[in-house]
Amino acid sequence: MKLSHTPVDTIEMFNRDIFVKRDDLLHPEFSGNKARKFAYFLEHDFPGVCKLIGYGSPQANSLYSMSALAKLKGWSLEFYVDHIASHIKKNPSGNYGAALANGARVISLDTLDNSEGRDTYTYIQEVVQPHEANVVFVPEGGRCEYAEFGVSKLAEEIVQWADENELHHLVVFLPSGTGTTALxxxxxxxxxxxxIRVLTCAAVGGSAYLTQQFTELSDNPKHHPEIVTLEKKYHFGKLYPEFYEMWKTLSLSGIAFELLYDPLGWLALEHYLNLSAEDVPILYLHQGGLLGNETMLPRYTRKYGDEMVNCSN
Incomplete structure (x- = not known):
């Protein structure tokens, strides 16, 4: 099970060479940043623990990786979501379908009589955890102090690679959800x-929200990566033609990228390069999550039609 030491490839984008750290080549059950965030749980024993509890989207990469972690550890998994779309329930696929196959119990709050308007985090804190013992709780997207263990090892790999290639100045770029990996x-x-500088962009909630996420993990502003803000505001999970066009262009590199975070990440990187006078080597961190394309591509088909989505085939 490969969970570290991924290679670095080079692709041409925006009329320049850009390095790509291939964390998408990690074991598919813990693809990309989930292998890093969950490394602590994978490498340590938890005597007496019998259940894993998490929350987020029914198509989150973390749901699938948590189901794989629970299966590997012999734990059960309860994963709480706000709701599950009817078409996903009828035809489970992507991260949701794979998690169900691993034995995950995905619980939708809109089906519970005692949710009483709570969000998933509050429901777990107020209703679930007070009655649970011997459990491990992982916040949304793996945003917790345990993630530092594996992400620090990723940083070590980047430093080693930069030293081996005599890159004395380097910018690491990655899109952020919770901001855990970048932080x-x-x-x-x-x-x-x-x-080595770290640049990121906010895929969820905007730059102010991402800064808040950083602060919850570390109140030292020196630890906070620089955030690149695009002029246009993009809403997380919404489909945009420019996202698909960027994804299609990236596909020409021979590397498969995912459709939820990567298109925004590369648009933000292009924006940064257009504004920057620096000629510093760029390392883009490919964080995996390719299983999500099983559901994202059909969504593009439904919204824009077969012609747009099939034009790259």
Whole structure:
């Protein structure tokens, strides 16, 4: 089970060479950043624990990876969501379908009599956990202090690769959901006195919300990566033609990217490069999550028609 030490490839984008850290090549059950975020749980024993509890979207990468973790550890998994779309219930696929196959119990709050308007996090804190013992609770997207263990090892790999290639100045770029990976990579570089900059963009909730997420993990602003903000506001999970066009262009590189975070990440990187006068090597962190394309591509088909989605085939 490969969970570390991924290769770095080079692709041409925006009329320049860009390095790509291939964390998408990690074991598919813990593809990309989930292998890093969940490394602590994979490498340590938890005597007495019998259940894993999490929450998020029914198509979240974390749902599938948590189901794989629970299966590997011999735990049960309860994963709470706000709701599950009817077409997903009827035809389970992607992360949701794979998690069900691993034995996950996905619980939708809109089907519970005692949810009483609570969000998933509050419901777990107020209703579930007070009556549970011997459980491990993982916040949405793996955003917790345990993630630092594996993400720091990723940062070490990046430093080693940069040293081997005599790259004395480097920018690491990645799109962020909870911001956990970007924060802990940057924290490692700062605390080790390494002059590698980390840039990111907010895929969920905007730059102010991402800064808030950073602060909850570390109140030291030096640990916070620089956020690249696009002029246009994109809503998480919404379909945009420019996202699909960017994804299609990326596919020409021979590397498969996912459709939820990567298109925004590359648009933000292009925006940064257009504004920057620096000629610094760029390392894009490919965080995996390709299973999500099983549901994202049909959504593009439903919204824009077969012609747009099939034009790359």
């Amino acid at each position: 802990y990579i940057n924290k490692y570089f700062v605390e080790q006195g390494i002059s």
